[in-house]
Amino acid sequence: MAMATRRRTPTQERSRRTVERIVDAAAVVLADAGYDAASTNRIAAQAGISPGTLYGYFSGKDEIVAAVIDRVVDGFAESVAPALREAAGQPIEPATRLVLDAVLAEVEQRRDLIAAFIDRVPAERYAARVDALRTRVADVTFHLVAASIPAADRDELDRAVWTSVRTVEHLTVRFALAQPFERDAFLDLLTGMVVGLAPPSR
Amino acid sequence: MAMATRRRTPTQERSRRTVERIVDAAAVVLADAGYDAASTNRIAAQAGISPGTLYGYFSGKDEIVAAVIDRVVDGFAESVAPALREAAGQPIEPATRLVLDAVLAEVEQRRDLIAAFIDRVPAERYAARVDALRTRVADVTFHLVAASIPAADRDELDRAVWTSVRTVEHLTVRFALAQPFERDAFLDLLTGMVVGLAPPSR
DNA sequence: CACCGATGCGAGCGACCGCTCGCTTTCGGC
DNA sequence: GCCGAAAGCGAGCGGTCGCTCGCATCGGTG
Numbered sequence: 001m002a003m004a005t006r007r008r009t010p011t012q013e014r015s016r017r018t019v020e021r022i023v024d025a026a027a028v029v030l031a032d033a034g035y036d037a038a039s040t041n042r043i044a045a046q047a048g049i050s051p052g053t054l055y056g057y058f059s060g061k062d063e064i065v066a067a068v069i070d071r072v073v074d075g076f077a078e079s080v081a082p083a084l085r086e087a088a089g090q091p092i093e094p095a096t097r098l099v100l101d102a103v104l105a106e107v108e109q110r111r112d113l114i115a116a117f118i119d120r121v122p123a124e125r126y127a128a129r130v131d132a133l134r135t136r137v138a139d140v141t142f143h144l145v146a147a148s149i150p151a152a153d154r155d156e157l158d159r160a161v162w163t164s165v166r167t168v169e170h171l172t173v174r175f176a177l178a179q180p181f182e183r184d185a186f187l188d189l190l191t192g193m194v195v196g197l198a199p200p201s202r
Numbered sequence: 203m204a205m206a207t208r209r210r211t212p213t214q215e216r217s218r219r220t221v222e223r224i225v226d227a228a229a230v231v232l233a234d235a236g237y238d239a240a241s242t243n244r245i246a247a248q249a250g251i252s253p254g255t256l257y258g259y260f261s262g263k264d265e266i267v268a269a270v271i272d273r274v275v276d277g278f279a280e281s282v283a284p285a286l287r288e289a290a291g292q293p294i295e296p297a298t299r300l301v302l303d304a305v306l307a308e309v310e311q312r313r314d315l316i317a318a319f320i321d322r323v324p325a326e327r328y329a330a331r332v333d334a335l336r337t338r339v340a341d342v343t344f345h346l347v348a349a350s351i352p353a354a355d356r357d358e359l360d361r362a363v364w365t366s367v368r369t370v371e372h373l374t375v376r377f378a379l380a381q382p383f384e385r386d387a388f389l390d391l392l393t394g395m396v397v398g399l400a401p402p403s404r
Numbered sequence: 405c406a407c408c409g410a411t412g413c414g415a416g417c418g419a420c421c422g423c424t425c426g427c428t429t430t431c432g433g434c
Numbered sequence: 435g436c437c438g439a440a441a442g443c444g445a446g447c448g449g450t451c452g453c454t455c456g457c458a459t460c461g462g463t464g
Contacts, residue, residue, distance in 0.1 A: 196394070
């Protein structure tokens with residue numbers, strides 16, 4: 001999809017590095033100066049290339065920002081997967097905490113970049129990309145729990161999953177940004193909330 | 203604060219209506235075309251006035267948007283107050299649900315305008331105004347519960363209040379925008395989450 | 405090593421934006 | 435109905451932005 005409007009298809013190693021440098025530069029400018037200041041000219045300057053070169057590979061600002069988001073989303077999915085594997089087979093409470101710890105850790109690691117997006121980027125334009133991640137997370141969560149509950153409660157599970165995904169996403173990001181209290185206390189609180197949402201416990 | 207940079211102080215009825223029309227127009231343009239397209243020239247055109255007139259009362263785009271936010275925030279505080287009064291004295295669970303119902307109702311009523319802000323407006327610039335509301339809500343919540351718990355648990359209450367406020371705000375807005383399932387089920391879920399966060403129940 | 409497509413350059417265009425200012429029109433107390 | 439103040443007007447300024455295009459340079463394949 002991102003390729004569709006990309007003008008030149010980089011074939012040589014040199015150009016592939018150029019594309020990387022553009023995305024790197026975009027992340028830096030976004031984190032340092034915010035979304036509005038991240039003009040294509042400025043991103044090009046930060047990358048040490050000319051505007052013309054930038055437009056050789058991206059159709060405009062939106063596509064560059066989308067590439068940055070994709071990088072974050074991909075890295076996120078990647079780094080939570082191990083925790084998911086480790087949690088499989090464990091009781092629900094420690095398993096949940098394990099996964100939430102990994103999620104929070106990843107958000108904390110990307111703190112500056114995420115801070116640059118939250119409250120600065122008009123999210124609507126890029127909602128589709130983040131929604132794709134949300135849907136994947138929701139699907140995984142659903143299937144992890146679905147087996148252990150009666151089929152009649154599937155609707156309730158759907159509601160609990162929607163609520164959980166939104167809650168975890170928002171609270172995790174906000175906690176990482178504001179750090180209003182101790183990390184462990186937060187994980188305890190969040191784990192309790194998520195576990196408490198599971199249909200069987202009600 | 204908004205007055206500080208306002209150039210002319212409207213004294214006649216005519217100019218007071220002009221200011222109202224500017225804020226109205228800003229809300230319309232924001233809802234229809236988004237934040238980026240909401241240039242001062244466009245807002246002026248929508249309001250049926252000239253750019254010069256607009257700058258007679260506002261120092262720029264930021265101040266106009268802030269005025270729109272203030273309007274929403276004020277109306278919000280106003281319309282939840284009755285539910286708060288009614289809830290006083292009732293047991294925690296029905297009281298909580300009563301208040302959450304009022305919150306959700308207000309968000310639903312302002313749905314279009316809120317939709318225009320969430321994911322479209324770079325919230326960072328106007329965070330102070332919304333944070334003021336959040337702090338007020340947190341204070342009210344804290345004092346409502348503080349009396350009925352041991353002083354030793356005050357830290358835990360602080361954490362629970364922070365989590366509650368963020369959770370209610372986010373879930374309510376997202377639910378009103380997406381309407382992923384039945385309203386009553388959502389209120390049940392949310393009430394359970396909030397009540398479950400109160401320190402005494404743990 | 406010669407050649408030609410792939411890559412990179414950067415001045416500059418058209419468009420729009422925020423904002424001003426000299427002027428006209430309207431209001432309201434006398 | 436007069437007149438000073440209040441309100442409104444709108445062409446246009448300085449500036450930035452997104453983006454292009456003709457041309458120079460690079461690099462791998464025959």
